Amino acid sequence: MSEQKVVICQDLKAELQAFLADLDYDKLFVLTDTHTVEQCYPLVKDIPLLQEAPVITVEAGDTHKNLESLSSIWMRLSNEGATRHSVLLNLGGGMVTDMGGFAGATFKRGIRTINVPTTLMASVDAAVGGKTGINFNGLKNEIGSFYPPLCVFIDCEFLRTLDRANILSGYAEMIKHALISSMDVYLPVMLYDIDTMNYSYLNQLVAQSVAVKEDIVAQDPKEKGIRKALNFGHTIGHAYESLSFQQNKPLLHGHAVAAGLVSELYLSHKLCGFPKEKLSQVIYYLKTYYPAFFFTCKDYDQLYELMRHDKKNEGDVINFTLLGQVGDVHINQHVEKEQILEAMDFYRESFGI
Numbered sequence: 287m288s289e290q291k292v293v294i295c296q297d298l299k300a301e302l303q304a305f306l307a308d309l310d311y312d313k314l315f316v317l318t319d320t321h322t323v324e325q326c327y328p329l330v331k332d333i334p335l336l337q338e339a340p341v342i343t344v345e346a347g348d349t350h351k352n353l354e355s356l357s358s359i360w361m362r363l364s365n366e367g368a369t370r371h372s373v374l375l376n377l378g379g380g381m382v383t384d385m386g387g388f389a390g391a392t393f394k395r396g397i398r399t400i401n402v403p404t405t406l407m408a409s410v411d412a413a414v415g416g417k418t419g420i421n422f423n424g425l426k427n428e429i430g431s432f433y434p435p436l437c438v439f440i441d442c443e444f445l446r447t448l449d450r451a452n453i454l455s456g457y458a459e460m461i462k463h464a465l466i467s468s469m470d471v472y473l474p475v476m477l478y479d480i481d482t483m484n485y486s487y488l489n490q491l492v493a494q495s496v497a498v499k500e501d502i503v504a505q506d507p508k509e510k511g512i513r514k515a516l517n518f519g520h521t522i523g524h525a526y527e528s529l530s531f532q533q534n535k536p537l538l539h540g541h542a543v544a545a546g547l548v549s550e551l552y553l554s555h556k557l558c559g560f561p562k563e564k565l566s567q568v569i570y571y572l573k574t575y576y577p578a579f580f581f582t583c584k585d586y587d588q589l590y591e592l593m594r595h596d597k598k599n600e601g602d603v604i605n606f607t608l609l610g611q612v613g614d615v616h617i618n619q620h621v622e623k624e625q626i627l628e629a630m631d632f633y634r635e636s637f638g639i
């Protein structure tokens with residue numbers, strides 16, 4: 287499986303046009319969602335080689351990262367002359383790049399894709415690394431494949447229309463990348479004031495964050511080992527996210543990850559010696575910016591059952607990725623149910639719920 291190219295754009299339109307001009311394909315399709323077709327597509331639609339490209343638009347929101355939306359993409363490709371020699375350009379956040387990536391992986395057993403991420407989440411994480419798929423059976427990313435795009439074009443200009451909740455959502459993954467990498471990455475991320483939103487400095491932090499992911503994916507493209515570092519905060523975070531959907535109060539992915547980071551940093555402290563002062567520092571930062579996710583101990587069994595579906599697991603053992611220190615990653619850590627419940631207590635106590 288070839289590694290994708292990542293371009294931190296200086297001139298997105300020129301760079302995308304040049305890339306397409308060099309590519310041999312018979313037809314280009316553009317996938318958007320109902321927000322990015324309005325907010326983002328106008329920024330690229332006058333690129334010469336996009337003029338003839340049909341635009342496929344799916345409903346926005348993670349609840350639409352599903353079989354129904356995927357089938358509508360397959361239908362459009364099939365009815366509008368896509369061949370195995372065609373290309374699908376995914377213009378959107380992680381919902382679009384995940385589902386569009388999987389549509390590309392599966393249509394005619396695989397057509398080439400290009401990602402143009404338009405959210406902070408997609409720019410630093412979702413659009414890079416080749417994890418594609420949809421939610422299924424009430425579980426996050428239950429269906430999917432490893433299928434990297436030909437190229438990812440990152441341009442933070444798209445973030446200017448992104449609301450604060452979604453900026454925060456993507457920033458949670460940047461905090462995750464900081465925790466699993468080094469103090470050089472961790473310090474500027476924890477010192478950045480999201481309220482002032484200095485875009486040019488954020489650009490630098492984005493480049494640094496995506497480089498952390500690229501480096502790990504290059505070592506372990508199919509998550510057989512160290513790539514599980516990128517899943518820190520997700521064993522419990524995905525359970526929080528899926529519960530929020532079941533409760534019809536859907537959490538944005540990054541907000542669920544932020545909550546998962548609190549619980550999994552607690553486990554890191556208890557089981558791997560992650561320093562108490564760093565635990566408190568991260569929790570202080572997360573409490574400053576992220577609203578509490580409300581749940582009770584009555585939800586614990588349901589949450590635990592959701593964790594039992596995590597893709598890092600082997601048999602009945604729930605495998606966690608934990609930290610001994612910033613940058614000190616311990617994968618495949620077996621954690622007892624009682625300790626997992628304690629970690630959820632810790633989140634609720636930390637956030638006063």
Ligand SMILES: NC(=O)c1ccc[n+]([C@@H]2O[C@H](COP(=O)([O-])OP(=O)(O)OC[C@H]3O[C@@H](n4cnc5c(N)ncnc54)[C@H](O)[C@@H]3O)[C@@H](O)[C@H]2O)c1
Nearest residue numbers: 321346379380381404405407408411412417444447448539
């Ligand atoms: N494959 C991976 O490695 C990976 C990594 C992280 C997250 N994900 C997945 O990504 C998804 C979350 O991605 P997301 O946070 O980007 O969500 P999203 O794609 O749903 O986008 C969030 C919202 O912002 C809107 N939007 C997108 N770009 C915009 C812009 N520039 N201006 C205004 N509005 C804009 C979207 O229409 C949507 O309403 C989840 O499904 C998560 O599981 C995948």
Ligand SMILES: O=C(O)C(=O)C[C@@H](O)[C@H](O)[C@H](O)COP(=O)(O)O
Nearest residue numbers: 411415417426427513516517520597
């Ligand atoms: O790229 C990876 O590997 C990640 O784990 C990145 C995560 O931030 C992302 O949410 C991913 O989709 C989760 O993967 P999953 O295998 O737990 O579905």
Ligand SMILES: [Zn+2]
Nearest residue numbers: 459520539543
């Ligand atoms: Zn994630």
